[in-house]
Amino acid sequence: MKKVKGFTQEESFKMYIAQVERAQRTKKALPYFILSRGPALNPCPVHRKNEGLVLPVDDLYWIDFPMRKQPECKCRVRGLSIREYERIKQQGTQDPDAPQTLDEKGNPTGLKEKRYIPIKEKPIL
Numbered sequence: 001m002k003k004v005k006g007f008t009q010e011e012s013f014k015m016y017i018a019q020v021e022r023a024q025r026t027k028k029a030l031p032y033f034i035l036s037r038g039p040a041l042n043p044c045p046v047h048r049k050n051e052g053l054v055l056p057v058d059d060l061y062w063i064d065f066p067m068r069k070q071p072e073c074k075c076r077v078r079g080l081s082i083r084e085y086e087r088i089k090q091q092g093t094q095d096p097d098a099p100q101t102l103d104e105k106g107n108p109t110g111l112k113e114k115r116y117i118p119i120k121e122k123p124i125l
């Protein structure tokens with residue numbers, strides 16, 4: 001069975017479902033989810049068009065198009081506070097494809113350049 005960061009795909013999917021359930025109880029503090037896609041090398045067929053999607057945690061999208069149900073899906077969601085939501089609505093969210101920054105010797109630092117992509121507030125289905 002294929003492993004996603006040490007978990008089987010089924011375990012990873014169950015963790016997602018648990019995350020969505022937990023989010024219903026914490027939605028006062030974290031009312032939104034933002035979708036981050038998996039590696040660009042292997043784009044997810046389900047969520048590739050909805051990178052940076054922000055919707056309320058109880059939106060049906062998160063149930064109808066769950067993360068990591070398909071083996072190709074390595075996408076994840078993260079809870080957002082209203083404050084964070086307002087910030088990234090203005091500024092955008094970190095581009096996962098931004099290049100790494102280099103230190104003074106020209107070695108990659110492991111940090112990404114600050115480059116932002118606009119969020120989406122309507123899913124592309």
Ligand SMILES: [Zn+2]
Pocket residue numbers: 038044045046047048067068072073074075
């Ligand atoms: Zn996906």
